[in-house]
Amino acid sequence: MSLKCNSILVVDDNESDRLLAKFAIEDSGLTQKIFFSNDGKEALDFIEDYENKKAELEEEYPPILILLDINMPSMTGFEFLEQYNRFDNDKRYNSIVILMLTSSHSEEDKEKAKQFDSVKGFLTKPVDEDNLREALEKAMESL
Amino acid sequence: MNTLKDSDLKGSHLIYWLVVTVVVTIATVLFIFFSDYQEKTEKINHQKHSLITDSVRAQIKYFDESLSMSARLFAFTGDEKWHNRYLDHQGKLKILLAQADIQNSHFFNGQLFKATESASQHIKSIEANVFNHQEIDALTAPLFDSEYRRFKQDYALRVDYFSNIDNSAIRLNQLQSQIAYIDEVLTMSARMAAFTGEAYWKERYDRMVIILDASFAEALERTNNKALSGYLTDVSAANDKLVMLEGQAFELVALGELSQAVEVLFGPEYQQHKDIYAAGIAKFSVAINQEVSQSVTDTEQSIQIQALVIFAVLFTFTMFIFYLANRVKTWERTLKNRNIELEKKRNELEIFSYSMSHDLKAPLKSIQGFSRRIAKYGERDNLASIVELNKHVLLNAEKLDKLVDDIMDIIKAEKIDNLTENVDFDLIAQNISSDIALLENTHNVEFSADFNHQCAIICHRHSLYQVLINLVSNAVKYAKADIDNAFVKIATEMDSTDVLKITVSDNGIGINESAHDKVFTMFFRESSTRSFGTGLGLYLVKKQIENMNGTISFSSSPDGTQFCILIPVTR
Numbered sequence: 001m002s003l004k005c006n007s008i009l010v011v012d013d014n015e016s017d018r019l020l021a022k023f024a025i026e027d028s029g030l031t032q033k034i035f036f037s038n039d040g041k042e043a044l045d046f047i048e049d050y051e052n053k054k055a056e057l058e059e060e061y062p063p064i065l066i067l068l069d070i071n072m073p074s075m076t077g078f079e080f081l082e083q084y085n086r087f088d089n090d091k092r093y094n095s096i097v098i099l100m101l102t103s104s105h106s107e108e109d110k111e112k113a114k115q116f117d118s119v120k121g122f123l124t125k126p127v128d129e130d131n132l133r134e135a136l137e138k139a140m141e142s143l
Numbered sequence: 144m145n146t147l148k149d150s151d152l153k154g155s156h157l158i159y160w161l162v163v164t165v166v167v168t169i170a171t172v173l174f175i176f177f178s179d180y181q182e183k184t185e186k187i188n189h190q191k192h193s194l195i196t197d198s199v200r201a202q203i204k205y206f207d208e209s210l211s212m213s214a215r216l217f218a219f220t221g222d223e224k225w226h227n228r229y230l231d232h233q234g235k236l237k238i239l240l241a242q243a244d245i246q247n248s249h250f251f252n253g254q255l256f257k258a259t260e261s262a263s264q265h266i267k268s269i270e271a272n273v274f275n276h277q278e279i280d281a282l283t284a285p286l287f288d289s290e291y292r293r294f295k296q297d298y299a300l301r302v303d304y305f306s307n308i309d310n311s312a313i314r315l316n317q318l319q320s321q322i323a324y325i326d327e328v329l330t331m332s333a334r335m336a337a338f339t340g341e342a343y344w345k346e347r348y349d350r351m352v353i354i355l356d357a358s359f360a361e362a363l364e365r366t367n368n369k370a371l372s373g374y375l376t377d378v379s380a381a382n383d384k385l386v387m388l389e390g391q392a393f394e395l396v397a398l399g400e401l402s403q404a405v406e407v408l409f410g411p412e413y414q415q416h417k418d419i420y421a422a423g424i425a426k427f428s429v430a431i432n433q434e435v436s437q438s439v440t441d442t443e444q445s446i447q448i449q450a451l452v453i454f455a456v457l458f459t460f461t462m463f464i465f466y467l468a469n470r471v472k473t474w475e476r477t478l479k480n481r482n483i484e485l486e487k488k489r490n491e492l493e494i495f496s497y498s499m500s501h502d503l504k505a506p507l508k509s510i511q512g513f514s515r516r517i518a519k520y521g522e523r524d525n526l527a528s529i530v531e532l533n534k535h536v537l538l539n540a541e542k543l544d545k546l547v548d549d550i551m552d553i554i555k556a557e558k559i560d561n562l563t564e565n566v567d568f569d570l571i572a573q574n575i576s577s578d579i580a581l582l583e584n585t586h587n588v589e590f591s592a593d594f595n596h597q598c599a600i601i602c603h604r605h606s607l608y609q610v611l612i613n614l615v616s617n618a619v620k621y622a623k624a625d626i627d628n629a630f631v632k633i634a635t636e637m638d639s640t641d642v643l644k645i646t647v648s649d650n651g652i653g654i655n656e657s658a659h660d661k662v663f664t665m666f667f668r669e670s671s672t673r674s675f676g677t678g679l680g681l682y683l684v685k686k687q688i689e690n691m692n693g694t695i696s697f698s699s700s701p702d703g704t705q706f707c708i709l710i711p712v713t714r
Contacts, residue, residue: 016535020512103505124501126509 005064007033007057011043011080012069012101021067021101021127028129030136033060040075043068044083050092062093065136067123069101070109077101081116088117097143099123099135158468165464169457176453183446187439198432199239201320205327206236212331219338233267312435315371318362319431322378323424325355326385330408330417333389336396337404345393352386371430378423384416491665495553498666502546502677506539513539542677549679552609556686563713566604568594568635575612575633579619588622588629588649590615596637601713606687611647613680614706618649626650643712650703662697 008031010021022034037043043066046053053061070077077100087093099121100113113119121139123131209232217225328351336344359379366372388407395404407413513536520528572592579590611633618631631649638644654662661667663685666678688695693710 016509016513016538019532019535020509023512023516103502126505126512128508128512 005031007031007035007060007063008065008067009035009037009043009046009063010067011037011040011072011077012067013038013072014069017069017101017125017127020125021132024127024129024132028132030065030132035063039072040068040077040080040083043080044075047084047087047093062096064095064097066096066098067101067127068098069125070113078112081113081118084118085116097121097139099139101125101127157471161464161468161471165461168460172453172457176450180446180450183442187442198316198320201317201324202239203236204320204324206232206239208324208327208331210236212327212334215331215335215338312431312438315362315365316428316431316435318358318365319424319428321358322355322362323421323428325351325358326382326417326420326424329355329385329389333392334405334408337392337401337408340396340399340401345396348389348393355382368430368434371427371434374423374427374430378420378427381416381420381423385413385420388413388416494665499550502666503543506543506546509539510536510543546677546679549677549683552683553679553686556606556683556690562603563601564604566600566602566607568592568596568600571604571608571611572633574608575615578612579616582616582619587624587627588619588631590619591630591632593632593634596635596643598637598714600637600643602643602710603687603691606691607710610684610687610708611645613684614647617680618647618651618704621651622649623652637714641711641714643710645708645710646705647708648703648705653701653704654697654699656699659699663695 008025010018010025012018012021018036022036025034026032035046037046047062050062068077068080075083081098084098096118097120098116098118100110100119100123102109102122102124110122113122120142121135123135210229213225213229213232216222217229329348332344332348332351335341336348359375359382362375363372363379366375388410392404392407395401395407513532517529517532517536520526520532569592572594575592576590579588615631615633622629622631629650631647631651634646634648636644636646658667663681665682667681685695688708688710691710693708695706695708697704697706699705
């Protein structure tokens, strides 16, 4: 797959899952530039701070892909998505694709997540190279 | 294996066929019984009918003969005695006819009176003339002319019309009547011959003697009863005497000695044998009537007993079928409930095995991911990174271990274990206390136990411990991090009906209201909180409490959660 992107943001409170996502992204060769957030709040702050981050990170910013966990303290994935809606009219964020990180029992969560336009697909944890590629391909098809 | 479909569980067709069987059987039995009953009833009625008609017929014939004889004797002798006898018997005949028609309207329907009325009227009017005349010579003529005789014959024919007999006992009764009647005819014929000297009476007499002999022969042949044949022999003997005397009288008449013949026929010896004859006939009549009634009663009784037996059998049969139908209904209900239970279990198992395979795979896949990375770092001798990643391998291995433990617990909980034992609550509290000390962040949460039940308790110790440790460790995991008085409390209380109430309360973060109905489902993890466990803890708790025939409920708010457990125990 010749998918390339400048950077990816992984939002997950679990360190193991974050690390595994990082390895998967690196192994797939999508990008070497990966940002991490522990929860929705941190992720929101990271994205919102556009001008500063752009200056600091240049072409790596904004990330083109966000891998978003659902169960997180202080701000859940859903709460993040609700807040993220306010960037809708800002063209600078229009190209960001969000993939939800889910467990096998989260059918209900999936249904809920589908209601957000910004959510383009789902990835069952733990993330590895194969399921990351698969989820991305699916997401690209739907774009 | 699939559970049974609802249609497979319906005992309704079985019940339907049972009911059809009952209805068909009852209908058949009743049909057979009633056709038999009808036949028997008809036979009885016919016998009763025969008995009554025959008795009435015999009496009418007797009275008729007696009326003629009385009128004729009055005409000859002018003795008022015969007139009185005539009036007396006429009155009796009238009453008999009326009674026969009224009481036995079912059989006669007024026909008897009507049939005999016209002939009777003519006879009576002729006889009435006799009693109104004073001169005896003139009187005898109307009673012997052809018109009178024609009406008498007509009358006899009409009376006989009502007789139709086939039953042996009833035929005997008829013969008895005939014998009584013919005796009267013979006496009358002999006396008439003595008074008139006419050859006609001898002819009639001879004709009737032949019939009488035949009647005696048939009656004796039909009688298989000793008493009956005894009476009959007596009557027959008296008859022989009478016939002998009457023979003498006819000889005297033939010699022209009419007055001597009259003397013989009205003499004491003749009268004596007449009385013996009448008494024998009366006894025979009573006996034969008893026999006939007995046979009717016997038949009626046998029908009643048969009916009783049939109804008892039908009743028992119906009750049995009802019992069967009831059992089928019960089986059906039990089977349906069992099926629902099985269906539920099967669904649970399906979800369980599906989720299980994924959940077991997740930590394994994580371990694989880390191991591959470790292998890569190994090539580059990146020891620090290897040590770091190894921590994650262990973490995931522990997660896997915990998951397997939980699965084992659930599998164990599926098996209903009846082993109960005396429970030392203080020991449980100690164990819980030491167990939760091993958990992370427990130093902030104070654990306390307050046992208020004042008696020894016998229940499933291990299950109870698992339930409590699960609830307490949840309270510890989801305690508020920013307060310094976080607590979790276990309290017990015993109610009067041997139900132990256990409450586990905390002042933790609480359970989101939207998730309240899913708390006890498999793999429940609340999305707004950091997930710690396998999602099987509360599912296991509920399962174990249900296995102890108990119930669990909870109330929760952002200020804390309280679980309330009720389990029946033995003191």
